[in-house]
Amino acid sequence: MYRIAAGGLLALVAGIALAQPAPGRGAPPPADRYALIHAGTLLDVPGTAPRQQVTVVVKNDQIAAVLPGFVTAVPDASAAATTEVIDLRDRFVMPGLMDAHVHLQSQPTFARRRTERGDRNPPSAAENTVNAVIYARRNLAAGFTTVRDLGSDDQSVFAVRNAINAGRMIGPRILVSGSAIAVTGGHGDGTPMERTGDDIARITEGTCDGPMECRKAVRYQYKLGADVIKFTSTGGFGSNTGLDPQLFPDEIEAVVSTAHLHGLKAAAHAYSPVAIRQAVSAGVDSIEHGFLLDDEGIRMMKKAGTFLVPTLSASYPPPVFRIPDPPSVKLRNEYKAFERAYAAGVKIAFGTDSGTFDHGTNAKEFEFMVNFGMKPMDALRSATVVTADLFGISAEAGTLEVGKLADVVAVKGNPLDQISVMRQIDFVMKSGRVAKRDGQMTEPFTYPAGFE
Numbered sequence: 001m002y003r004i005a006a007g008g009l010l011a012l013v014a015g016i017a018l019a020q021p022a023p024g025r026g027a028p029p030p031a032d033r034y035a036l037i038h039a040g041t042l043l044d045v046p047g048t049a050p051r052q053q054v055t056v057v058v059k060n061d062q063i064a065a066v067l068p069g070f071v072t073a074v075p076d077a078s079a080a081a082t083t084e085v086i087d088l089r090d091r092f093v094m095p096g097l098m099d100a101h102v103h104l105q106s107q108p109t110f111a112r113r114r115t116e117r118g119d120r121n122p123p124s125a126a127e128n129t130v131n132a133v134i135y136a137r138r139n140l141a142a143g144f145t146t147v148r149d150l151g152s153d154d155q156s157v158f159a160v161r162n163a164i165n166a167g168r169m170i171g172p173r174i175l176v177s178g179s180a181i182a183v184t185g186g187h188g189d190g191t192p193m194e195r196t197g198d199d200i201a202r203i204t205e206g207t208c209d210g211p212m213e214c215r216k217a218v219r220y221q222y223k224l225g226a227d228v229i230k231f232t233s234t235g236g237f238g239s240n241t242g243l244d245p246q247l248f249p250d251e252i253e254a255v256v257s258t259a260h261l262h263g264l265k266a267a268a269h270a271y272s273p274v275a276i277r278q279a280v281s282a283g284v285d286s287i288e289h290g291f292l293l294d295d296e297g298i299r300m301m302k303k304a305g306t307f308l309v310p311t312l313s314a315s316y317p318p319p320v321f322r323i324p325d326p327p328s329v330k331l332r333n334e335y336k337a338f339e340r341a342y343a344a345g346v347k348i349a350f351g352t353d354s355g356t357f358d359h360g361t362n363a364k365e366f367e368f369m370v371n372f373g374m375k376p377m378d379a380l381r382s383a384t385v386v387t388a389d390l391f392g393i394s395a396e397a398g399t400l401e402v403g404k405l406a407d408v409v410a411v412k413g414n415p416l417d418q419i420s421v422m423r424q425i426d427f428v429m430k431s432g433r434v435a436k437r438d439g440q441m442t443e444p445f446t447y448p449a450g451f452e
Ligand SMILES: [Zn+2]
Pocket: 101, 102, 103, 150, 151, 353
């Protein structure tokens, strides 16, 4: 609705400009760009039955129409408009995928190379930024047109998000949390010991103790331009700080309510049943991982509409982290949080923790979901419709309906029969621009005259 209203306003302004031409301001608007996507099979709204032999009409960055049959011309296009026919007649076409949990500033191969070089210092923001450029592109190549970065430094991913949003480079739409909010000594406390006594440094790095500091820590990320607030309410595989609660309820409440005050969603990294219950009670929007989710937590999440972001790719098979005996197998066999949450009808968003493993392999999450009992259609719906709902962007993305952004992916084969085909994304369009065609990234790094 917002986009349509904005378009109406632009038309109004254009009308005024025509009536009273101002000298030197007569540049015509760019001609419309149309793409006619001929889809052999189209899953335009995951959760409903796919259709055969359909044309998706893309006008500039949006879906303009979805028509039966293979249409080859746009009847109402102006003479100046360009029209491209995209032949996906032997492909399965669906909305762009979304990953609710990635870390774009690194991945294990990068960390290993640094260790092998004997690099003792932590990576700089500059190194992280270069990584985020490369890894953002890799996520897009894997079909993920929108990703949510949950935990990075205070510069790198913000800069990459801004460059992509401004059209300066191709990449997925990124929602950024900046630094995760953690308590002193807790999971995600990245403050070096020598700065731990410096309250300002500590808080701006996302580490806080007590409600007032935690409000300030959230507001600092908000001021940086965060789209979402992430906090780490228990330890995890990466920190050797146990799996039990680390925040007091009033600290959790402070984080969640401050995020909501500023219109941001709050995401809780939480393993233990108590920490999950505390976060849900405080009104958190998503539980990340949730490996020890119990029946009471499931009941509460269902009632509150809290999303689970399962990140099965990060937990199974067990990650190569610092915990001497990774508890992952035990977590899966004894608790089966994902299976039980799915069976109970908890909303399950798609999130992988990509960055704790190599970027671009996010789609293996689909196979875990299906192997652990999810219907393939529900897995595809999770990575589109459901995650768009968690992100608060359902009006703009998540399905291929008229007025939504033209984020489109295609695969060979039918993922409803064989989910593993999601690993081989053949075609990617983001906001109406083709980024991948016949399995190859297409967007060249060329810069038109006058490019900022
Ligand atoms: Zn993570």
